[in-house]
Amino acid sequence: MARPLTSPRRLGETENERVFPFVSRTVVAFRYGTGSRVVCYPQLTGATARHGHAVLSWPASCGSSDIQGFDTEYRVQNPSQFSSSSPLVSQHFLKVEQALHHHSQATKTLHHIKPQTLPPFIMPAYDDSDFEIPPMSPTYSTKDSSNMHLNANGLSTEGAIEIPATRSSISEAAKYMHNLSISPSMKDRRSSRNSFGTTLPIPRAKRHTRLSSVRHADPTSPVQPARELLAAQAQAVKPQLVEKAKNMAFAFDIDGVLVHGDRLIPEGARALEILNGDNELGIKIPHIFLTNGSGKIETARCAQLSQILRNPVSTDQFIQSHTPMSALSEYYRTVLVVGGEGYRCREVAEQYGFHNIVVPNDIIAWDPTIAPYRVFTDEERATSRPRDFTKICIEAIMVFSDSRDYATDMQIIMDLLRSRNGRLGTVAADPVSERIPIYFSQGDLLCPTEHPQPRMSQGAFRIGLEAMYKAMTGVDLERVVYGKPELATYKYADEVLTSWMQELHGEEKLPQNIYMIGDNPASDIIGGNEYGWNTCLVRSGVFQGGDNDENNPANFGVFPTVLDAVKKALRNELGQDFKMYFDEKINPVLHGSAADAAVVV
Numbered sequence: 001m002a003r004p005l006t007s008p009r010r011l012g013e014t015e016n017e018r019v020f021p022f023v024s025r026t027v028v029a030f031r032y033g034t035g036s037r038v039v040c041y042p043q044l045t046g047a048t049a050r051h052g053h054a055v056l057s058w059p060a061s062c063g064s065s066d067i068q069g070f071d072t073e074y075r076v077q078n079p080s081q082f083s084s085s086s087p088l089v090s091q092h093f094l095k096v097e098q099a100l101h102h103h104s105q106a107t108k109t110l111h112h113i114k115p116q117t118l119p120p121f122i123m124p125a126y127d128d129s130d131f132e133i134p135p136m137s138p139t140y141s142t143k144d145s146s147n148m149h150l151n152a153n154g155l156s157t158e159g160a161i162e163i164p165a166t167r168s169s170i171s172e173a174a175k176y177m178h179n180l181s182i183s184p185s186m187k188d189r190r191s192s193r194n195s196f197g198t199t200l201p202i203p204r205a206k207r208h209t210r211l212s213s214v215r216h217a218d219p220t221s222p223v224q225p226a227r228e229l230l231a232a233q234a235q236a237v238k239p240q241l242v243e244k245a246k247n248m249a250f251a252f253d254i255d256g257v258l259v260h261g262d263r264l265i266p267e268g269a270r271a272l273e274i275l276n277g278d279n280e281l282g283i284k285i286p287h288i289f290l291t292n293g294s295g296k297i298e299t300a301r302c303a304q305l306s307q308i309l310r311n312p313v314s315t316d317q318f319i320q321s322h323t324p325m326s327a328l329s330e331y332y333r334t335v336l337v338v339g340g341e342g343y344r345c346r347e348v349a350e351q352y353g354f355h356n357i358v359v360p361n362d363i364i365a366w367d368p369t370i371a372p373y374r375v376f377t378d379e380e381r382a383t384s385r386p387r388d389f390t391k392i393c394i395e396a397i398m399v400f401s402d403s404r405d406y407a408t409d410m411q412i413i414m415d416l417l418r419s420r421n422g423r424l425g426t427v428a429a430d431p432v433s434e435r436i437p438i439y440f441s442q443g444d445l446l447c448p449t450e451h452p453q454p455r456m457s458q459g460a461f462r463i464g465l466e467a468m469y470k471a472m473t474g475v476d477l478e479r480v481v482y483g484k485p486e487l488a489t490y491k492y493a494d495e496v497l498t499s500w501m502q503e504l505h506g507e508e509k510l511p512q513n514i515y516m517i518g519d520n521p522a523s524d525i526i527g528g529n530e531y532g533w534n535t536c537l538v539r540s541g542v543f544q545g546g547d548n549d550e551n552n553p554a555n556f557g558v559f560p561t562v563l564d565a566v567k568k569a570l571r572n573e574l575g576q577d578f579k580m581y582f583d584e585k586i587n588p589v590l591h592g593s594a595a596d597a598a599v600v601v
Contacts, residue, residue, distance in 0.1 A: 160201040160327035161495075163488035192486060193443035193459070195478040200488035201327040204495065230584060231282025241574060242281060248573045249497055249511040250275065250287035250566065251533070253484075254305070256448035256519035256541015257562050263450060264308050265540055267563035272311040274566060280579035285570075286501050286511060288317045290493055292442035292457075292483045292523060295340035295401035297351050298323060317500045321441035321483040322400045324492045326352035328439065332395045334358065336416060338409050339401030339441075339458070343383065348400055358394060360405070360412050362386055363424065370415065370424075371408040394422035397438040403461050410465055413438070417469060417477070431473040442483025444523050448541040484518075485527025515569045517562055521549035529555055536565035 194200070235242045252258060258268035275285045289305070296304075298315045305313040328335075334356040337349045349357045364371050365384035394416055403409040420426040420434045428434035440462050446454035462479070469477040483489055494510055502508040516533045518524020519541025528535040529552065537543055537554035540561055548558050556572075559565040571578055 160203055160330050161491065162199045162201045163491050164199045193440075193462070193479075193481040194486065195476075195480070198478075198480045200324070200480060200482060200486060201331065202324040202488050202492040202495075203327040227282070227582075227584065231277065231582065234582075235281050235283055238281065241578075242283060244574055245281060245283050245285055246501075246505055246507065247511050248285060248513040248515070248569070249501070250285070250569070251290045251493060251497075251514060251516045251528070252287060252562070253516075253518035253520070253524045253541075254289055254291040255293055257517055257538055259305075259308055260448060260541075261450040262304075262308060264310070265561065267540075267561035269310045271563045271566040272309055274570070274580050276311055278580075278582050279570070280574075280582065282582045284504050286497060286504055288319065288493060288496050288500060289313060290319050290484065290489070290516070292321045292444050292447070294321045294441050294458075295344055295348075296320075297344075297348050316503060317496065319489070319493060319496055321489075322348060322398075324482055324488060325398065325400070325439065325441060328396070328398070329353035329355075334392060334395050334422075336360075336394050336397045336412070338397065338399045338413065339403050341404065345400040349398070358389075358392075359384075360409055363389060363412055364408065371411055374405065374408045389424040390426075392423070394424075394436060396422075396436055399438070399440045399458060399461070401441065402458050406461065406464070409461075410468060413465060414468060414472065418473065431475055435478075438477070438479050440479060440481045440483075442523075443481045443486075444483070444520065446520075446542055448519060454542050484520075484523040485530065487531070490527060490531040490533075513573055515556065515565070517565050519543050521552035521554070525549065525554050526552040534569065536569065538562055538565060 255261075258265055258272075272287075275287050277284050279285075293301075298318055298320065301320060302313045302315050302318050305318075329352050332354065335349065335354055336358045337345045337354075338360060339345055340348075343359060343361075346357050346359050360371075361376075361380055361384040363386075364374060364376050365381050365386035366389055368374070368376055397413055397416060415424055416422055417435055417438065418427055418431060419436075420428045422436040440458060442457070443459045443462060444457040445459040445463070447457040449455050462481070466477045466479070469475075497514070498508060498510045501511065514533045515536055516524060516528030517536045517538060518528070519538050521537060521543055525535045525537055534556040535554040536556050537549060537558045538561060539558065543549060543558075548554060557565075557568065559568065567580060570580070
């Protein structure tokens with residue numbers, strides 16, 4: 001079986017308990033034999049024929065066009081690989097049953113035939129809407145679903161949440177080659193950089209990298225008890241306005257919206273001051289930071305941002321691109337981590353709970369000939385962790401941050417992708433069936449920096465790697481991409497916002513009116529649009545276009561700065577006369593009978 005189409009066992013699971021979340025969008029399930037369930041997935045070009053094949057058949061009176069887009073030829077996985085009570089298998093069987101329900105004469109019979117008699121083909125990408133049924137629950141688990149505890153968002157509170165990608169594309173590299181389109185339009189890509197059938201595990205909001213007990217020094221002056229009292233009094237006389245304020249929230253991109261590199265965008269600090277209580281009600285309005293930035297542990301990045309933004313940034317309200325990837329520590333033990341400055345991404349992986357972390361420098365220290373053009377310093381050799389990698393199986397590749405050495409990192413990644421089950425020094429007979437999975441923390445092609453024009457980002461590295469892999473193997477590289485605009489990132493944002501709402505106001509609920517403020521239409525805006533958020537596009541970063549982006553327009557508007565967007569959103573929800581400052585001379589006694597306080601002069 002081709003590894004990238006499946007997930008490995010969670011650590012501690014037996015083979016028979018293994019769940020395959022990465023086939024969630026490609027599998028089709030059938031009742032086979034005397035009621036056992038079999039999961040099928042389409043045969044892909046270049047795949048080996050070591051598994052059996054099957055044909056889905058139905059009476060001639062029920063044409064293939066009536067079966068809601070299903071092809072007839074499928075590869076079949078061994079039923080013994082699946083737990084009979086697996087929720088994944090059960091839910092996919094239900095999905096197919098629903099899709100074929102109105103075709104009561106369909107036999108849905110499996111006929112085994114010899115693999116070599118089937119020509120290879122590629123399964124087209126389908127959405128849930130193609131089957132005229134509601135999307136499935138994204139929560140898959142090996143646990144008994146009857147004993148699951150659900151949170152306010154309807155997701156299980158145990159283990160990782162596995163979110164299927166909403167859209168699919170085989171290879172984005174093809175867009176930039178030969179006579180094909182060179183437009184990076186998200187309309188063409190259908191909003192996802194993930195391969196067909198991928199599922200992205202995400203963690204719970206409360207986890208070891210975002211402990212509620214962790215707090216950073218507030219660089220601003222502390223709020224005085226007298227001000228808190230005044231704010232409570234101001235809120236008491238306007239309960240309806242308070243409820244509206246609690247029912248809205250903001251999600252901020254960081255680079256190009258609040259900062260340029262390590263330099264503050266002045267309007268960003270003022271926008272955060274308003275949301276942190278410097279407003280008419282003196283109320284803290286929930287907001288999180290949702291960035292495709294990466295390369296540092298969350299505590300270090302939040303401490304840095306607190307100083308730059310002159311406003312407190314808690315790890316409990318912060319999501320960078322690789323934050324949700326901490327859930328993958330439940331699946332993999334030995335991983336190659338790529339990107340970032342020095343060994344910072346190794347520290348990130350250690351914080352996430354990975355047990356055996358390899359970085360490119362470890363491999364070069366073991367065998368410098370792997371990267372013939374790399375100048376390896378004595379200092380790098382002294383801080384690396386070389387070992388005999390011919391005896392180690394690397395289970396997955398994780399690109400956490402932008403590569404600092406394209407040539408070396410691409411060479412090592414290509415060696416592993418073409419190896420037998422992640423063992424360096426070997427070459428797989430089949431580039432698909434023995435390939436280890438590769439994950440990218442985000443897919444942005446460009447990112448804003450202190451340079452006048454945006455610079456290439458991790459998406460450019462990924463596209464180059466895809467093209468190289470295609471040229472060397474003849475097949476498309478299957479990959480998993482986190483970050484905006486992927487669905488998993490927004491699902492995780494819901495989890496974080498709900499927890500932050502509980503921390504601010506003691507109410508475990510998700511605000512209904514969420515505003516995404518970003519500078520990149522191809523990630524911030526399209527992701528927010530598809531997730532049902534109000535999207536605000538600012539001109540302080542990547543976007544420098546006209547009235548709105550042509551391909552991915554912001555649905556709430558385009559603004560010069562983040563401060564303009566915040567003010568517009570607040571007035572949209574709380575009224576046009578809502579004041580963007582807190583009046584410490586307010587006299588609550590004069591504003592209604594609900595207040596009980598002395599006059600403040």
